[in-house]
Amino acid sequence: MENTPIKDFYTVTDEDNIAWLHFDKQGSTTNVLSASVLEELYQALLELEKQKPRGLVILSDKKNGFIAGADVNEFTQLKNQNEALDAIRRGQGVFDRLAALPFSTVALIRGFCLGGGLELALACDYRIALNENDTRLGLPEVRLGIHPGFGGSARITPLIGATQAMDLMLSGRTVTAFSAQRMGLIDYALPERQLEAAARKIILEKVSKHKPTRAQRMSNHKAIRPVLAKVFQTQVAKKANKAHYPAPYSLIDIWKKHGDDERAMLQAEAESVARLLSGNTAQNLIRVFQLQEKMKGLAKLKNFRPTHVHVVGAGLMGGDIAAWCALKGLNVTLQDQSPERIAPALKRAHTLFKRRLKRDRPVQEVMDRLLPDHAGLGIKKADVVIEAIFENADAKRSLYAALEPEMKTDALLATNTSSIPLQELSSILKDPGRLVGLHFFNPVAKMQLVEIVQDTITSEQASQQAIAFAKRIGRLPLPVKSSPGFLVNRVLMPYLLEAIELVSEGVPAILIDEAATDFGMPMGPIELADTVGLDICLHVGNILGEHLGLEVPAKLGMMVDTKKLGRKSGEGFYQYKKGKPVKPKAPRGYQLNDDVSQRMIMRMLNEVVACYREQVVSDPDLIDGGLIFGTGFSPFLGGPMHYIETEGVDVMLRRLQDFERRYGPRFAADTGWKSILDFDQTASVGNG
Numbered sequence: 001m002e003n004t005p006i007k008d009f010y011t012v013t014d015e016d017n018i019a020w021l022h023f024d025k026q027g028s029t030t031n032v033l034s035a036s037v038l039e040e041l042y043q044a045l046l047e048l049e050k051q052k053p054r055g056l057v058i059l060s061d062k063k064n065g066f067i068a069g070a071d072v073n074e075f076t077q078l079k080n081q082n083e084a085l086d087a088i089r090r091g092q093g094v095f096d097r098l099a100a101l102p103f104s105t106v107a108l109i110r111g112f113c114l115g116g117g118l119e120l121a122l123a124c125d126y127r128i129a130l131n132e133n134d135t136r137l138g139l140p141e142v143r144l145g146i147h148p149g150f151g152g153s154a155r156i157t158p159l160i161g162a163t164q165a166m167d168l169m170l171s172g173r174t175v176t177a178f179s180a181q182r183m184g185l186i187d188y189a190l191p192e193r194q195l196e197a198a199a200r201k202i203i204l205e206k207v208s209k210h211k212p213t214r215a216q217r218m219s220n221h222k223a224i225r226p227v228l229a230k231v232f233q234t235q236v237a238k239k240a241n242k243a244h245y246p247a248p249y250s251l252i253d254i255w256k257k258h259g260d261d262e263r264a265m266l267q268a269e270a271e272s273v274a275r276l277l278s279g280n281t282a283q284n285l286i287r288v289f290q291l292q293e294k295m296k297g298l299a300k301l302k303n304f305r306p307t308h309v310h311v312v313g314a315g316l317m318g319g320d321i322a323a324w325c326a327l328k329g330l331n332v333t334l335q336d337q338s339p340e341r342i343a344p345a346l347k348r349a350h351t352l353f354k355r356r357l358k359r360d361r362p363v364q365e366v367m368d369r370l371l372p373d374h375a376g377l378g379i380k381k382a383d384v385v386i387e388a389i390f391e392n393a394d395a396k397r398s399l400y401a402a403l404e405p406e407m408k409t410d411a412l413l414a415t416n417t418s419s420i421p422l423q424e425l426s427s428i429l430k431d432p433g434r435l436v437g438l439h440f441f442n443p444v445a446k447m448q449l450v451e452i453v454q455d456t457i458t459s460e461q462a463s464q465q466a467i468a469f470a471k472r473i474g475r476l477p478l479p480v481k482s483s484p485g486f487l488v489n490r491v492l493m494p495y496l497l498e499a500i501e502l503v504s505e506g507v508p509a510i511l512i513d514e515a516a517t518d519f520g521m522p523m524g525p526i527e528l529a530d531t532v533g534l535d536i537c538l539h540v541g542n543i544l545g546e547h548l549g550l551e552v553p554a555k556l557g558m559m560v561d562t563k564k565l566g567r568k569s570g571e572g573f574y575q576y577k578k579g580k581p582v583k584p585k586a587p588r589g590y591q592l593n594d595d596v597s598q599r600m601i602m603r604m605l606n607e608v609v610a611c612y613r614e615q616v617v618s619d620p621d622l623i624d625g626g627l628i629f630g631t632g633f634s635p636f637l638g639g640p641m642h643y644i645e646t647e648g649v650d651v652m653l654r655r656l657q658d659f660e661r662r663y664g665p666r667f668a669a670d671t672g673w674k675s676i677l678d679f680d681q682t683a684s685v686g687n688g
Contacts, residue, residue: 008037009044018203019053024061031062033116033150034071035087042094045101055104055203057196058124065134066107069115072144075277075286085274091116091150092266095123099151104206106199109186113137114174119152121186122159125209126202129177131189133362138174144289145282145636147251149273154265157255160184161216162225166232166255170248178359184210220259229256244520244636247276284638291625291639292476299471301464306383306412306472307331310373312399317416318388319345320444323352326370327445328473333371333378342372352445379406384469386438388416391539396420397428404429412465414438415453418489419543422455422482433459436466439486440475441630442532449630450475455482478626481616484547485540487623488630490611491640493544494603494666496537497553499525502596504555508586509573515597520634525600526573527581530566534559534573551666599663602656604633606670608640613672649677 012020021044025031033041048056060066070091078084098105098120107113107121109129118137121127129135139148139156147153147169156165164183168175177189187210188198201207218224229252236248250272258265276282307330311322314336322334322345336342349370353363371378379385385407387399396415407413413434415425426432437453450470454463463479470477480486485493502512503526513524529537538560541552559565559572566572567579574581608623617623624639637643644652652673659667 006040006043008040011044011048013051013053014200016200016204017054018200019048019051019056021048021056021058022061023058023067029062030064031060031067031117032069032071033067033091033120034074035090037071038091038094042097045094045097049101053103055106056101057106057108057199057203058120059108060110062111065111065117066109066113067115067117067120068112069117069140070150072286072289075144076283076290078277081274081278084277085270088149088270088273092270095120095151099123099155104203106202108195108199109135109137109177110192110195111135112174115139115141115148116150116152119148119150119155122152122155126199126207127180127186128188128190128195128198128202129180129186130195131177131191133176133357135177135189136174137177137180137185138172139169140172140174142170142172142245142247142251143285145245145247145279145285146273146276147247147269149269151266151269153251153255153269154262156185157220157259158217158262159210159212161212162219162228162255162259164216166228166252169251170232170236176358184212184216222260225256225259229253241518241520244634245281246279247282250276281636284636284642287638287642288625288628288635291621291628294621295476295478295625295629296471298477298479299468301468304383304465304468306469308333308378308382309384309386310335310376310378310382311386311388312336312376312403313388313390313416314342314345315388315390317440317442317444318386319348320352320442321386321388321416321440322370323349324444325473326366327353327356329369330473331369331371333373333382335373335376335378337374339372339374342374346370346372356445376406379403380408382407382411384412384414384465386414386416391417391419393420393424396425400425400435401428404431412436412462412469414466414469416440417453419485419540421484422453422458426455426457432457434462436462437480437482437486438466438470439480439488441488447630448476449488449626450477451486451488451626451630452477452479453482453486454479458482476625476629478617478622478630480626481614483614483616485544487611487616487626489540490544490548490616491604491607491627492631493537493541494550494607495600496525496529497541497550497556498600498603498666500529500553500556502599503573504553507592507596508584508590510583511586511590511592512596512600513583515592516600519597519601520636522632530572530574530576530581532566533568534564534566595659598655599659602652602659602667605640605644605652606656606667606673609644609672609676610670612641613670613675644676649673653677 008025010022023031105124106126107124111134113121118139139152141147160183180186181189190198232252242249254268254272258268309325309330310333311318312335314334322332326332334342353366357363414436416438422435426435436458439451439453441447441449452466467477499512503509509526513526516524538556544550545552563569564571567576570576574583620641624641627633628635628639633640653669656667656669
């Protein structure tokens with residue numbers, strides 16, 4: 001490695017000859033391991049080898065965390081597999097140098113420690129982390145279509161055993177400092193006041209390193225690995241199709257072959273990641289990550305810092321919105337007509353908090369922030385007031401008339417309506433520009449997207465406040481035009497209705513769902529319709545049918561009339577036991593038509609193009625982000641607009657025209673396809 005000026009690291013050596021290596025990436029709010037940073041780290045380690053301190057502590061000067069991982073944007077600049085392999089081997093070389101230092105090394109972790117950041121920590125002798133909820137450790141590379149490449153898989157499996165290590169890498173999940181200490185991933189989870197003293201003590205007293213248990217050691221034995229590998233493959237197959245997401249399967253194979261040989265595993269790890277990085281899945285999942293960052297970056301308002309939220313409506317959506325806001329650190333008052341109506345929401349909230357926070361004290365702290373308020377006393381103090389009552393325009397307008405005089409003049413008024421245009425609701429307000437849509441999706445705790453619904457009368461201030469609020473509670477904001485169905489419901493409904501049309505034609509529901517999941521959707525459309533509620537699907541379908549000319553299959557209305565509403569009634573297209581679908585087997589010998597998945601997907605894509613033409617969302621990248629995070633549209637394809645571009649606009653148009661001839665006018669191509677095709681052809685000529 002070439003000598004390079006060291007800008008992002010500086011060393012302070014104390015009176016005990018302990019070197020404290022501070023990481024503070026210049027020009028960035030977050031520490032990431034770019035190629036230049038890794039070069040600097042290598043040079044810093046060479047200097048430390050010459051200085052021969054008693055020990056080394058690596059820490060971050062960033063307030064938000066230790067290290068977020070590699071610089072993902074650099075992954076898209078690698079021209080081929082060989083370039084990728086060279087880059088990965090350089091990173092491995094830096095961490096190998098760290099691991100080989102002839103004195104004790106300690107990673108002192110505050111905040112997030114992810115991906116390459118955790119791989120760096122694993123190359124140290126010891127790891128100490130701040131024991132607070134914001135501290136999260138993990139190896140989430142699988143979410144980018146790859147797996148750890150800087151030595152993480154080779155170092156973590158012998159440290160904590162294959163079962164725990166592979167679970168972390170294959171799921172991409174993160175753990176708290178407390179959980180990380182229990183599994184042996186870190187040595188100590190401590191409060192702030194003890195962190196630096198503990199690091200110093202470890203070095204001065206040469207504390208014994210963590211040793212895995214016998215069971216952890218045996219899990220990596222060559223006789224055990226083939227058995228565990230089959231278990232891991234079975235678990236992964238339940239969530240990830242190997243054809244769509246090859247990374248976890250590649251990681252399992254590497255560990256199965258080389259789990260007791262660190263050098264062989266390092267080499268195989270690098271070669272595998274280089275190969276995966278060159279594939280479509282990784283490039284598209286990296287695109288998804290960049291879309292996520294772009295959506296986070298929409299929050300420009302710096303002086304809006306809400307601390308108190310008032311939610312009106314303690315039903316499923318309102319109660320869960322209130323619980324999520326409390327979990328994210330806000331004070332929340334939850335209003336409904338009586339305490340009895342609020343009680344179920346508080347019970348659900350407590351269940352969520354226990355699942356997320358585990359321990360009693362943090363759970364109680366969050367519960368203390370979520371107050372039942374049937375009298376509406378919290379309205380006057382609230383920075384954000386969210387209406388989440390039933391879908392009735394008159395009821396909502398009546399509520400706004402009562403809320404507005406009580407609210408602070410600069411407070412945000414938001415509605416969670418999923419179907420009513422803002423213009424119909426804001427007319428009652430003295431300041432109609434203050435109303436904005438905050439459209440959450442169910443389940444609130446899992447769905448990252450929030451549609452920020454804006455009308456022509458919505459003020460820019462209200463829109464920006466809503467976007468900032470969504471980011472404040474850890475959600476991805478998507479600005480959308482106030483029009484029937486907004487973006488997500490409008491695009492999703494033709495897809496669901498086509499699935500129901502297929503059922504009407506006699507296609508088994510389970511095969512329709514399998515066709516969709518084989519395409520890459522997270523859940524089949526029939527099960528999704530049952531989950532949403534067939535009455536809700538009918539209601540939204542009728543509204544969109546009225547405005548957009550959608551034809552709602554008669555079967556949907558018949559099922560609602562007979563009270564078969566889906567999961568909530570115990571029966572819909574499937575029967576349900578304890579909330580789980582009981583799916584019958586497909587008839588023996590049934591041959592599924594090859595075009596089943598494409599019929600559903602093309603209905604969706606046609607509506608996507610219509611939304612783009614109408615500028616429901618003006619940026620095609622944001623359409624992709626919205627539909628990936630709002631509908632789960634096959635992430636490995638990079639989003640529907642990207643999929644159209646990849647497949648070819650002309651190919652898609654011919655497919656629609658063929659379906660229109662065979663199945664009728666519901667497949668008539670939207671006029672927006674022509675402008676996309678013209679642009680595509682012009683771009684091709686220009687590039688030629």
